[in-house]
Amino acid sequence: MTSPELWQKWSAARVWAAHHAPYLASALLSLHPVMITDAAADLRRFPTDQRWHVYVGAEELARQTVPEVGFWLIHQVTHLLREHARRYPGMSAPEEQRTWNLAADAEINDDLTARPPDATTPARLGLPDGCTAEQYWHALQETRDTPGDCGSGCDGLPRAWDHDLPGLSPTAARLTALDTARRIRERLNAQDDVPAGWLRWAGEVLEPAVSWRRHLSAKVRHGLAQAAGRVDYTYRRPSRRAAALPGVVLPSLRRPLPSVTVLIDTSGSITEAMLAQALAEVTGVLRAVGIGRRLLAVITCDARAYRPQNIGRVSDVRLDGGGGTDLRAGFAAALARRPPPDLIIALTDGRTPWPHRPPATRVIVALLDATGQAPEWAETVQVEGAS
Incomplete structure (x- = not known):
């Protein structure tokens, strides 16, 4: 049984994430937490599946700070929004999974701030910023770096901790992505603080703007x-013409x-x-x-x-x-x-x-x-x- 204090920490981390990336707020709210008690599960990064479940270990939640948990929530929801599981180019070999996880992480993390020390970045891999996961994948075929496990939400391959629980359907996930892309466009119109990678992604989701x-x-x-345009009369609000006819109650128009x-x-x-x-x-x-x-x-x-x-x-x-x-x-x-x-x-x-x-x-x-x-x-x- 998870203590109320840990659930409060989870809620605080999600608020932290929404504050640091407001355009992802609705996507973050779509994540469904599932508590896992398997001590052998690699839950350092709060992995997800394609139904938008995020798998939470009590020990990891207690160990990490609110900003660290919040970072991983932003990180994981980005895997889901950018459909890294669908884009996975490998097979089921463990080394291919690890390479793709690194490549997808590199695509994500060059846009994110307040990164934990173990977060994968293009610079850490000796690669340039601004590339796609597929480009990083081809450049990383010889790497031996081992990332944490971001789950089946990153590559579509099942994990031992995955649960067959109701979650987001493909349609709901697509609608969430479209809603997020619009929020990014609206945010850009209001203030220029949206990372370039998110702008590119939003453009790919929303364009071409066909007729x-x-x-x-x-x-x-x-x-x-x-x-x-259809209007009716109402007595709930006095007419502006009532002052011209003292003692007469005139209705106003209601639209x-x-x-x-x-x-x-x-x-x-x-x-x-x-x-x-x-x-x-x-x-x-x-x-x-x-x-x-x-x-x-x-x-x-x-x-x-x-x-x-x-x-x-x-x-x-x-x-x-x-x-x-x-x-x-x-x-x-x-x-x-x-x-x-x-x-x-x-x-x-x-x-x-x-x-x-x-x-x-x-x-x-x-x-x-x-x-x-x-x-x-x-x-x-x-x-x-x-x-």
Whole structure:
């Protein structure tokens, strides 16, 4: 049983990490700690797996300082965001694993400050800064340096301490990466303190900025503007004209913020890459115009509609489904909400039956497959590169 003091230290380390790299805050919060009691496990670096579990040993947590633990959390979340496990070029030979761990560490640590003494850097390996893990890998084929073990989150090969616990799905991980890349761009606009390696990574994640993104953004904003343009009278706030008519209570005009339902096709024909890309774009637009948790609902649908979700972050979405496709059930569920949404955004490959009559609500279809079909009564945006 881990003491409350150690968990407080863990929480303090995560706060330290978020303070030193604010653009990684949401990614750091996505890490799921798993306490390991195996004394033989190499947990000096708080290794991770591809489901975003971070493996914590009580002895290591007690031994290291808060800044040291915080550094390793930033280090490990960087392995995950940069998909080093997917990029691993070797086989299962231990020497190849160690070489890749060194190469990936060198890519990461030249951007990080407050490094512990045993952190691998390009300078320590006699190599230049600013290279990729693949470049360091080829330069390190003869090295005998032995790093600590960063876990299967670095190379994708299982470790003895890995647990088969629920964690981040590939879609949620991709959404977290997209959200982090946007935070980096926003941070750069506010102040120039983002390391060059993170800027390059964010550009690779977000670019190329193809036209469908601008098109989808424009469609969503236009739909919201039309919904918000509807006004009604209210007596909750007195009219500005009331002073001209003493003794008469005049209502004021109220311009309500529109509500939005995002309908996600989760049938078997939809790839996670499709959903991650389009959902991140839509939620980014909605958040930019102030549509938050209270006014945004997400409904997943295959042949039936699942329970509506109100989300705080895009990575919180549960993608229930995986069977056949019938978005008519999703539209029925969206329109059954009270009050019904002012705007429905459907993310689908278009291989579905559609309602025969247009809903009494504005509809935007983000079509994830060029061969799919959307109804004539909907505004359609073709999402390029999603299929």
